[in-house]
Amino acid sequence: MDASELQPISDFLSALTPFDSLSDAALQRCCRALTIGYYSKASGYVPLDEDHPQLYIVRTGAFEVRNQDGELVDRLGDGDYFGFPSLLSGDKISNRIQILEDGLVYHLDPDTFNFLRNESREFDRFFNRAYAQRMRHQGRFKAKEMATTNRISTLMTKQPLTIDVNACVADAARLMRDNRVSSVLVIDNQQLKGILTDRDLRNRVIALGHDGQLPVHQAMTTSPTVLNSQALVFEAMLLMSECNIHHLPIIDDGEPVGVITSTDILRGQSTQPLLLIGEIERQSNLESLINVSKQIPLLLQNLISADARAEEIGRVLTSVTDALTRRLIVLNQQILGEAPLAFCWLAFGSQGRQDQAACSDQDNGLLVAGEMDEHAQGYFEALTKAVCQGLDSCGYVYCPGDIMAQNPKWRMTLTQWQQKFEHWVKQPEPKALMHASIFFDMRCVFGSASLFDSLQDHVLANTKGNDIFLAGxxxxxxxxxxxxxxxxxxxxxxxxxxxxxxxxxxxxxxxxxxxxxxxxxxxxxxxxxxxxxxxxxxxxxxxxxxxxxxxxxxxxxxxxxxxxxxxxxxxxxxxxxxxxxxxxxxxxxxxxxxxxxxxxxxxxxxxxxxxxxxx
Amino acid sequence: MDVQTLTYLIVGVTFALYIGIAIWSRAGSTKEFYVAGGGVPPVMNGMATAADWMSAASFISLAGIVSFTGYDGSVYLMGWTGGYVLLALCMAPYLRKFGKFTVPDFIGDRYYSQAARTVAVVCAIFICFTYIAGQMRGVGVVFSRFLEVDVETGVYIGMAVVFFYAVLGGMKGITYTQVAQYCVLIFAFMVPAIFISVMMTGHVLPQIGFGAELIDAAGNGTGVYLLDKLDGLSAELGFSQYTEGSKSMIDVFFITGALMFGTAGLPHVIVRFFTVPKVKDARVSAGWALVFIAIMYTTIPALAAFSRVNMIETINGPESTGVAYETAPEWIKNWEKTGLITWDDKNSDGNMYYAKGPESEMKIDRDIMVLATPEIANLPAWVIALVAAGGLAAALSTSAGLLLVISTSVSHDLLKKNLMPDISDKKELMFARIAAALGIVMAGYFGINPPGFVAAVVAIAFGLAASSLFPAIIMGIFSRTINKEGAIAGMVIGLAFTASYIIYFKFVNVADNNPDNWFLGISPEGIGMLGMVINFAVAFAVSKVTAAVPQNVVDMVEGIRFPKGAGEAHDH
Amino acid sequence: MNAILSKLGLFWRAWRTQHPLIKDYYAELAKLLQYKLADIPMLAIDLEMTGLDPAFDQILSIGIVPIKNGQLQMAKAQHKLVSIDGSVGQSAVIHGILDNQLQDALSPEQAMQWFMQQSKGHLLVAHHSPLDLAFLEQGISLHLAEPVKLLAVDTLAVEKRRLLRQQEVFKEGELRLGACRERYNLPVYNAHNALIDAIACGELLIAQMAAMGDGDKLTVTDLF
CATH class of the missing domain: 1.20.120 (Four Helix Bundle (Hemerythrin (Met), subunit A))
Structure with a gap:
């Protein structure tokens, strides 16, 4: 019989990506292979047959994909799919599909599914991508409650400070002082016996009039409350407030692997990008900025473990760098006074492109509105030196290629910059161009936007349609x-x-x-x-x-x-x-x-x- | 080892060399090379340009033409060399400043018109196509001789090889591959020339041997000079004297002009000047290229003369009465298999006899001269094999460049920019490959049914370039008044005139193809120059009566010729 | 329903009838009735006719789609055209079946044989089943020379009972196939032929069954 008689079904499928990429014959074969089922809210979850994975195509209705922990992974409506992860990976079905609204669902058997994947690259790629996205989504929805669902392992101090049970409290106190920590784990034969904190030293040693020769085991808190590194930060918070303690030793397989303190948890929460940027803008000297910037690696780790999109991570980290740069410029201008000429702080390379990640170095330059007299020369030299140095101490190390505003070569007037770019464009020497490519990813971080525009407009007017340069x-x-x-x-x-x-x-x-x-x-x-x-x-x-x-x-x-x-x-x-x-x-x-x-x-x-x- | 095995071996080794260089330059990412402060030195770039430049026509056919037509053939030498100088010195620097990578893009922008660009694209495709047809014929001749098949099969094999090389291989366009190709081809060309020069005149340099006294087998001077001997032989056999031309002055002038201006308008050579980043480097490498080209071009007349004397003596014998076919040397029988030499025993004496006119019993295709010379002179087998490898190198490097121009013009300029703006990268690439394949197939057809000898086919390509693109480029650079209407009309009429003249005499009415019927006595090879004059005239006339050039374009043209401070001044 | 169509009754009919196809139909049906509803193989059907009177009008086409384990099996969905005496006439506008399409159709006799083969081992399902059954029974007794009594679930009747439980009165047209489907959030099908309507009817049935709740406890009586 003529397959086009299944028209309502084939019409529906052919309007769906990736079924729209299938040939007519493949689409008809697909229509023919479907079975159609109906799921009612009353039954709660879609019954998934472990032994017979299939592709579920939602025709009508609404469904939610939830993982084993009941966390939301995805919401599905008309024309969405589920069931493909286990079809693709061959793994056991791990998610559950909750029925929100009654609906009709088409099922496609694995054989036909694989046939279609072979038939069309697009089809195959679509589901592979959808799978990857699903995996990312599993984190995306989690990310909302980042602070509380994070694992302890991301916040704890690794390689905790330890001391033997038989050592004296004076040694313990010295150890704590040298390492600037407020607690030390007491161990005997790799086994955790207790914890000694500032409070213990105060309450059980000094207040009771003991001297420093008191063995540690007499002053410590024995059998302290512990957690394992995979526990949630939230659980740690709960435990601390219940027991009124500030230190939690972290134990994995019986061995101490770290300590988490209430300060660590507090710090973990302050590495929300907005809070961090706010904090940067409140700091009034370099030392405190350096201190705040120590949280940047943690912010990156938090974002990564929250599985944020890479593009977003890049943008977030770059906006922190931008804030830091701006703050450094403002602070130094407070010392040096008003600039004699309008200027722009230019960011190049990854900062320009807003895709900074771990261990970025600085690539920047200075664009000055007009010719610099001696005073201006001195002013900008002092300013750029201070800012670049500040960035370096905040973890943005000096550019190995010396592309920095503190290098007089990259501190130029508008005409000089324009000529520099013109030179690259007109003489596209491979070596020079390779080094110059980061300059074409420039962004104004601080200063006059119109000044920056007149540079960028000039550059783009030169590059646009210049085939020889573009070929280079x-x-x-x-x-x-x-x-x-x-x-x-x-x-x-x-x-x-x-x-x-x-x-x-x-x-x-x-x-x-x-x-x-x-x-x-x-x-x-x-x-x-x-x-x-x-x-x-x-x-x-x-x-x-x-x-x-x-x-x-x-x-x-x-x-x-x-x-x-x-x-x-x-x-x-x-x-x-x-x-x-x-x-x-x-x-x-x-x-x-x-x-x-x-x-x-x-x-x-x-x-x-x-x-x-x-x- | 016999010639055939050696040919396989040497051709194989040279190919392995090209592939090896390609892989090496990929693996050792050139990026690191730049960082190390390297870059391609101008000498190397000059060699690469020379390889691009010296096509199968130069290698295989030019000496053949000079050999058979004597003085007449030298117009090719003059035209090509002159054109190269014109291109390198007068045009390339200006075009560079304009910032356009291809000739059609320059014309499209300068004449502010998509139509002008499209016309230029069509011209470029037409020209490259004709040029490549000449290459296919050359490759076919090489394969037919050394694989001992007829020339048609040779062309088929050549098509396959060129296709794989240009479309699938990743080794084209890599400077060092082309340097290697230049080395192979110049070596292959010079070795037999030097051998013969030493044998016949005792001079190592063929250029000197050309004007020297002949020696006998014992090495003693005979008192007879090479050219005198040739003149004598030619006169005896009814040919015009070797050192005197048969072409009219005006034809010589026009052919030379067409070749020269055509060279300057050739799309694939112009691009070479843009791949060098600095104008100064471009000039230096152009100079080197000229030197490398000269090495070959100055040898050509000598080689041509040697081989002609040798050939006539071998066929007609020392007494000029003919040699018995039975005792004919091996090479005649070998070439007979390809169909490029035929013997027709008209007087049934069993002897071969070569002369001008009806009593000649031999038909010899000119394109075989360079390839056959080592055999005629009884040189060792490896020299013969080397020549085959050289011929292939010449054809490959040039045709790869041409195919790229054709295929990217079709896919990017015609399809992407005009017909299918929404095409995906993959499709664009696919169309480029299809265009290359089609280009080869059609070129192969003309290689099998050639409208002339390799060099003559190529000369037609130059004529087309001279009559269409060259004026548009020159006026684009040097005139502020030529507008788009003028340029388009000029190109279309110039190309149409030249193409129809050529097609009439080469395809439609081949019988009339002689000086009596030619317009003003100009041969189809030279008509391109007249087409060029017409192009100029039409462009000026049309521009006069149509709208003036917009001011921004006028400024642009002035900017090219009189750079304002920047650019050059900051060259450090 | 147990009273009317008890197993015994079916066996009786099976014993009495001569035609092997009809005999099988009864015998298989009797076995089915003891299963749980979810396990009964069903066959959703729809007919296109030249008119509404079984005595005068003829069957134009038959669409069937099997339902197994509560799922419609598209692989086994079939659509057969049936040849008729005379022209399709006016109704062609409705059905879209043109005379020339009927040329490669089954003869009524072949069609009835085919239908009995297909329905063997299945419980029939139709929307407003009395009409379709009347045509089929008429056709079978005419062409297979044996009177037959078919059993079918009527989705219209199921829906009617359901609505009556919820409300006193309902407006005209509320029991039409499209209207019923809408209540279950089923898609709107714009095209119509016997097969698409059979699919539509089958989907409505599985939706109705799902709405009845726990599939394990339902028996065939819940549908009558």
Whole structure:
């Protein structure tokens, strides 16, 4: 019989991504393979058959995906899907589907599902992405209650200070003083016996008139209340207020692995970005700014463990850096007085693009409105030195390439900057361009916006449509290709015999930044953030919609992998780096990463064709 | 080892070399190279440019033409060299300042018109296409001889090789691959020339041997000079004297002009000047390229003369009465298999005889001269194999460049910018590859059914370039008054005139293709220059009667010629 | 219903009838009735007719879709056109079945045989089943030369009882298939043919069953 008789069903499916990418024949085969079920709110949850995973397509109704802990993962309505994670991973079904509103649901069996995945790359990719997104979402909804659902392991002091039971309290007090802590764990044979705090020293030693030779075990709190490192911060707070204590030893497998104090918890909560920025703006001297900026790595870790989008993490961290820079400029101007000329503090590179992450160095410059006389020279030299130094002490180390406002080379007037850029554009020497590329990602952090605009407008007027320059930029960005070898196998970086892994930054995100930059300069787009550049290029129809969406997804995915890898490295006390070992990934994530790199590879091929006229 | 095995071996080794260099330059990411303070030195860039420049036409056919037509053939040498100088010195620096990467983009912007851009794209595709057809013929000749198949099959094989090289391989466009190609091809060209020069005149440098006294087998001077001997032989056999041309003065003038201005309008060579970042470097590498090109071009007349003397003596024998076919040397039989040499025993004496006119029993295709010379001179087998590798190198480097121009023009300029603005990168790339494949297939067709010899086909490409793109570029740089209407009309009429003249004499009415029927005695090879004059005239006339050029474009043109302070001044 | 259509009655009919297809139908149906409702295989059907009078009008097409474990099986959904004497006439506008489409249709005899084969081992389901059953019973007795009594769940009747439990009166048209479906949040189908309506009817039934609550406790009597 004629399959088009199932028209209402095929009409519905063909309007759904990714079914819209299927051929007619495949779509009809799919319609034919469906079974149709109906789920009523009264029964509570959709009964999922462990042994027969299938793809559920919501035709009508409303459903909620909840994980084992009952936490909300996703909400679904008409045209949404569930059941695909276990279809893809082969893992056991772990989520439950709560029925919010009665509805009709189509079921697709695994065989047909796999057939369609083979049939259409788009179809396959859609569900792989949806799966990745689902995994991220599982954290996204959690992130709302970040402060309370965080694990203790993210806040506690690792490698706690310990002392033997037979030591004397004077030794303990000295140890605490030297390490500037308010408690020490008392151990005997690696086993926790008790905890000695400031309060114990006060109440049980000094108040009772004992001398410093008193053994620790007589002064300590024996069998203290403990928690394990996987407990929630919330539980720690609860325990502390119940027992009226301020220190909790953290025990894993019987051994003490850390201590968490009420101050740690307080600090954890203050690393909300807004609070942190507010705090920065309240500080009145460098020392306190340095102190506040110590929370920045923690903020990053919190954001990572909350599984925020990589793009958001970059923006949040950059806004903290911006706030810090602005505060430093204001504080120093209070000392040096009003500036003799209008100026702009320029941020380049990752700060310019708003995608800072761990261990960023500073890349900045100064744009001055007019010719500087000797006084102005001196003023700006003092100002920039102070600010750059301040940033350095706050953890933004000096730029190894010396691209900093304190370097007189990068402290220029408008005309000088314009000429500098003109030189790069007119003489696109590969080496010079490679170093110059970060300058094209510039943003005004402090100062006159109109002054900055007159520089940026001039630069873009020069780059727009300048094919020789763009060919040079494109050629440079094509020097590095994504780490995929023949047969799409990952290419690992090696350092001698040591395998370092996949360089997610330099072989992934940096390439996408480069691609977006070339297009943006070609089109004269002012935006410098990569995701926003891509979005704008898509709107201007300079990059095809599909290519643009793929590229933006790949950017986010690779950045996300990089950040979560760094989060993993941080919590496991490994050196934080951009290298990822693919063995650590599940086969599905490996597949997705490969897809993301493939997108980068294709985008590079497009760039090569368009700008260097070659393929 | 026999010639065939050696050919496989040497061609294989050279290919392995190109691939090896490509992989090496990929792996050792050039980025690190820049950081190390390197960069491509102008000498290397000059070699790469020379490889791009010296096509199968230069390598295979030019010496053949000079050899057969003597003085007449030298117009190619003059035209091409002159054109290169014109391009390097007068045009490239200005075009660079304009910031446009391709000729159509320059024309589109300068004449503020998408239509002008499209016309230029069409011209560029047309020109590249004709040029590449010449290359295919050359590759076909190489393969046919050394794989001992007929020339048609040779072209098919050549098509496949060029396709893989240009479309799938990642080794094109890499400077060091092209340096290697230059080395292979110049070595392949010089070795047999030096060998023969030593054998015939005792001079190592063929350039000197050309004007020297011939020696006999014992190495003693015979008192006869090479060119005199050739003149004598030519006269005896009914040809015009070797050192005197048969072409009319005006034709020589026009062909030279067409070649020269055409060279300057060739799209794939202009691009080379933009891939060097600094204007100064571009000039220096252009100079080096000229030196490297000169090495070959100055050898061509000598090689041509040697091989002609050799060939005539081998076929006609020392007494000029003909040699028995039975005793004919191996090379004649080998080339007969390709169909490029045929023997028709008209007087049934069993002897071969080569002369001008009806009594000639031999038909010899000119394109085989360079390839056959080592065999005629009885040089060792490896020299013969080397020449094959050289011919391939010449054809590959040039056709890869041309195919890129064709395919990216089709996919990016025609499709993406005109017809399908919403196309995805993947599709664009796919269309580029399809365009390259189509380009090869069509070029292959003309390689099999050539409208002329390799060099002559290429000359037509130059004529088309001279009559269409060259005037548009020159006026774009040096005139403020030419507007878009003028430029478009000029290009269209120039190209149409030249193309129809060529098509008429080369395809439609081949029988009439002789000086008596030519317009003003100008051959199809030279008509491009007249087309160019017409282009100029039409452009000026149309511009006079249509709207003036907008002020911003006038400023732009002035900016190119009189840079305001920046740019050059800050070159440090 | 147990009273009227007891197992005994079905066995009696099975014993009496001559036609093997009809015999099987009764025998299988008798077995089904003892299952829990959720486990009974059902077959949602819909007919298109030239008119509304079984005595004069003829069946144009039959759509069927099996329901197994409470799910519609699209793989086994079928749609058969039935050839008729004379022209489709006026009703063609409604059904969209044109005369020439009927050319490769089944003859009424083939259609009835096919239908009996398909319904074997299934409990029939239709919206306003008396009409469809009347046409089918008429067709079967005419073409298979055996009188038959078919048993079908009527989704309209199910809905009517449900509504009566909730409210006293209901407006005209509230029991039409589309209106019933709307109450269960089922999608609106714009196209109509026997198959799509059979699917629509089947979906309505599983929605009604779901609304009745605990599937394990329901028996076939809850539908009559």
């Amino acid at each position: 930029m494109a050629g440079n960005s094509l020097q590095v290709s994504p780490p995929l070898g023949f047969f799409k196998k990952f290419v690992l970086e090696r350092d001698g015999s040591e395998v370092k892994g996949i360089d997610l930054k330099h072989k992934g995100n940096a390439l996408i930044n480069d691609i977006a930059r070339v297009y943006a300069l070609f089109a004269g787009i002012k935006e410098v953030n990569t995701a926003k550049r891509i979005r704008e290029l898509m709107q201007l129809n300079i990059i095809n919609r599909k290519d643009a969406l793929n590229l933006a997804d790949a950017h986010e995915f690779i950045a996300h992998m990089r950040l979560s890898n760094q989060g993993y490295q941080y919590t496991h006390n490994e050196t934080v780096s951009n290298y990822l070992m693919p063995q650590q990934l599940s086969s599905l994530v490996r597949h997705q990463l490969r897809d993301a790199f493939k997108v980068v590879h294709d985008a590079q091929a497009g760039l090569k064709l368009k700008f260097t006229r070659s393929f």
